[in-house]
Amino acid sequence: MSADNRVAANSPAGSIYDLGYRHYEGKRRGHWFAAWSLYVDSLRGIWGFGRPMSAKAAPFILAGLYALPAVVVLAFSSTISKSIATGETNPLDLPNYANYFGGIGTFIVLFLVAQAPEVVCRDQRYQVLPLYFTRAMGRFDYAMARLLSLVTALFLVLMVPMIALFIGDILMSADAFKAIGNELPKALPTIPSNLLIAASMASIALALSSYSPRRAYAAVGLLAYFLLVEFVPLVIYGIGHEAGAKWVDYLPLITPNTGLSRANDWFFGAPIPSDFSSSVGAGAYVLAGFVSTLLFTGILVWRYRRIAA
Amino acid sequence: MTLIETRSLTKDYGQVKALDRLDLGVEPGIIGLVGANGAGKSTLLKILLGLIPPTAGSASVLGLDVVGEADEIRKVVGYMPEHDCLPPDVGATEFVTHMARISGLPRTAARERTAEVLRHVGLYEERYRQIGGYSTGMKQRVKLAQALAHDPKLLLLDEPTNGLDPTGRDEMLDLIKRTGTEFGISVVVASHLLGEIEQVCTYLLAIDAGHLLQSAPISTFTQRTAVLAVEVEEGADRLAAALAGLGFKARQDEACVLLALDDESLYDAVRDTVAELGLPLVRIQQERRRLEEIFRDDAPAAGGVQ
Numbered sequence: 013m014s015a016d017n018r019v020a021a022n023s024p025a026g027s028i029y030d031l032g033y034r035h036y037e038g039k040r041r042g043h044w045f046a047a048w049s050l051y052v053d054s055l056r057g058i059w060g061f062g063r064p065m066s067a068k069a070a071p072f073i074l075a076g077l078y079a080l081p082a083v084v085v086l087a088f089s090s091t092i093s094k095s096i097a098t099g100e101t102n103p104l105d106l107p108n109y110a111n112y113f114g115g116i117g118t119f120i121v122l123f124l125v126a127q128a129p130e131v132v133c134r135d136q137r138y139q140v141l142p143l144y145f146t147r148a149m150g151r152f153d154y155a156m157a158r159l160l161s162l163v164t165a166l167f168l169v170l171m172v173p174m175i176a177l178f179i180g181d182i183l184m185s186a187d188a189f190k191a192i193g194n195e196l197p198k199a200l201p202t203i204p205s206n207l208l209i210a211a212s213m214a215s216i217a218l219a220l221s222s223y224s225p226r227r228a229y230a231a232v233g234l235l236a237y238f239l240l241v242e243f244v245p246l247v248i249y250g251i252g253h254e255a256g257a258k259w260v261d262y263l264p265l266i267t268p269n270t271g272l273s274r275a276n277d278w279f280f281g282a283p284i285p286s287d288f289s290s291s292v293g294a295g296a297y298v299l300a301g302f303v304s305t306l307l308f309t310g311i312l313v314w315r316y317r318r319i320a321a
Numbered sequence: 322m323t324l325i326e327t328r329s330l331t332k333d334y335g336q337v338k339a340l341d342r343l344d345l346g347v348e349p350g351i352i353g354l355v356g357a358n359g360a361g362k363s364t365l366l367k368i369l370l371g372l373i374p375p376t377a378g379s380a381s382v383l384g385l386d387v388v389g390e391a392d393e394i395r396k397v398v399g400y401m402p403e404h405d406c407l408p409p410d411v412g413a414t415e416f417v418t419h420m421a422r423i424s425g426l427p428r429t430a431a432r433e434r435t436a437e438v439l440r441h442v443g444l445y446e447e448r449y450r451q452i453g454g455y456s457t458g459m460k461q462r463v464k465l466a467q468a469l470a471h472d473p474k475l476l477l478l479d480e481p482t483n484g485l486d487p488t489g490r491d492e493m494l495d496l497i498k499r500t501g502t503e504f505g506i507s508v509v510v511a512s513h514l515l516g517e518i519e520q521v522c523t524y525l526l527a528i529d530a531g532h533l534l535q536s537a538p539i540s541t542f543t544q545r546t547a548v549l550a551v552e553v554e555e556g557a558d559r560l561a562a563a564l565a566g567l568g569f570k571a572r573q574d575e576a577c578v579l580l581a582l583d584d585e586s587l588y589d590a591v592r593d594t595v596a597e598l599g600l601p602l603v604r605i606q607q608e609r610r611r612l613e614e615i616f617r618d619d620a621p622a623a624g625g626v627q
Contacts, residue, residue, distance in 0.1 A: 035504070
């Protein structure tokens with residue numbers, strides 16, 4: 013309390029209140045503005061802006077690690093005289109638009125494990141929710157603003173290496189303008205495919221995180237989900253496939269990383285790898301990604317509809 | 322306009338009835354809402370804010386229905402919860418600005434209002450430090466500031482003096498009083514301490530177990546609750562008897578004599594009687610009666626004159 017007393021002594025009450033209290037006569041915006049404000053604040057929070065330096069470490073390091081292979085390709089692009097990003101003349105299976113997420117999507121999981129709890133757990137742990145829900149903000153607005161901020165952040169993480177690959181291909185070509193014209197149509201599918209990845213992964217991570225006020229528990233829960241739902245279906249699929257069972261063909265649809273990698277293949281017209289049954293087409297994985305996004309968004313909205321404030 | 326109106330408002334939590342057919346009608350002012358823990362104060366506030374729906378009955382705030390027009394109510398109401406509600410790793414300025422924007426204020430206006438309300442609640446250079454390092458008193462100020470940030474017409478404060486030391490409590494009560502009287506913002510203060518409430522309120526609502534116990538201007542309560550405690554090292558029984566003999570309502574409580582303070586002449590009578598009896602006087606103090614004693618019948622009077 014010493015601080016309070018010091019303040020009171022330094023600044024006698026009279027001089028403070030003599031400034032007078034002015035009522036606010038200006039504009040009052042509605043819930044869309046409130047949701048937009050929360051979205052912006054949330055996006056800043058994911059990257060640790062407005063927070064201590066230590067809060068910036070995890071998101072930037074993990075995003076950097078995800079972009080690293082593309083940056084390496086970019087660095088060596090001048091020594092390679094072939095287009096790498098499109099994967100057309102890519103005998104070494106170097107990183108390209110289509111195989112990038114499938115190759116190191118694990119870093120996306122780690123990014124979510126580190127940052128998704130940050131988005132929703134704080135408000136429950138520190139009981140800030142009543143302050144939001146007694147303002148111009150609905151529960152649906154809250155859930156969607158938080159979700160969209162994570163989708164946006166994840167989309168940025170996913171797109172940085174895509175842009176690096178694109179620049180690499182342009183740099184190694186003799187005629188830059190012609191190269192852009194050639195390359196752009198092949199690069200454009202990265203936008204819808206990575207949007208689907210971002211929406212699907214972010215909705216899973218946020219819906220699960222919203223059930224724990226503790227960041228650590230949420231992180232462990234996310235890691236467990238992404239590992240178990242990834243590998244258990246794949247193991248069962250592997251065993252069942254050998255044994256000739258047909259129903260196991262559908263199991264990879266529910267895996268987050270593998271499933272979204274196959275969906276990614278669809279966007280680039282890449283063939284399904286030979287170790288996956290061709291009876292489930294790449295289009296089915298795209299559909300599975302949409303269904304998963306809707307399902308977990310629903311769980312998130314339902315959670316905030318019911319949560320006590 | 323009527324500030325708050327409820328018609329047989331009921332909130333049933335299954336086993337517990339937090340509010341039981343509550344009928345209220347309150348005019349603008351500083352309204353004290355007193356009741357023991359669990360009496361239904363917080364439940365009433367949360368229903369008025371639209372945070373929880375009533376089981377039955379209806380309620381309106383500033384003429385707006387709490388179920389149908391909750392969005393409109395939230396624009397003109399500020400709420401300070403009883404519990405902690407501040408994230409520790411942001412500064413007060415950043416937090417209050419954020420909350421002002423969530424209330425619909427554009428960025429510049431939110432910044433200006435934040436500076437103004439933080440000054441109003443008495444937070445200065447420390448407002449840029451992280452809230453986690455604040456004392457309880459400073460945290461309570463930030464909680465009040467976020468409730469004031471969007472210049473509401475009505476403030477709902479749930480136990481605003483919780484955890485404050487006597488100085489901090491007086492400063493908080495002073496702030497509430499200024500907010501209510503100088504700025505024309507109506508305030509509802511929920512508290513279990515009647516002594517605090519009667520210092521600042523113009524109107525008192527007492528609820529117990531979800532029922533309305535009292536609803537009246539504060540003056541009618543203060544008369545009943547003002548008590549003079551006279552502590553002596555010995556002879557409290559003789560003092561009580563002597564004062565009772567003079568026609569005052571007196572009750573002995575161990576080394577203290579409690580007197581109903583309804584007449585200024587009591588002070589003189591106490592001074593003279595103590596002197597006459599030659600008693601070693603320890604203190605004479607005007608006490609604020611705790612709420613439980615209101616719920617009993619007129620404690621000092623019925624407490625048995627010796």
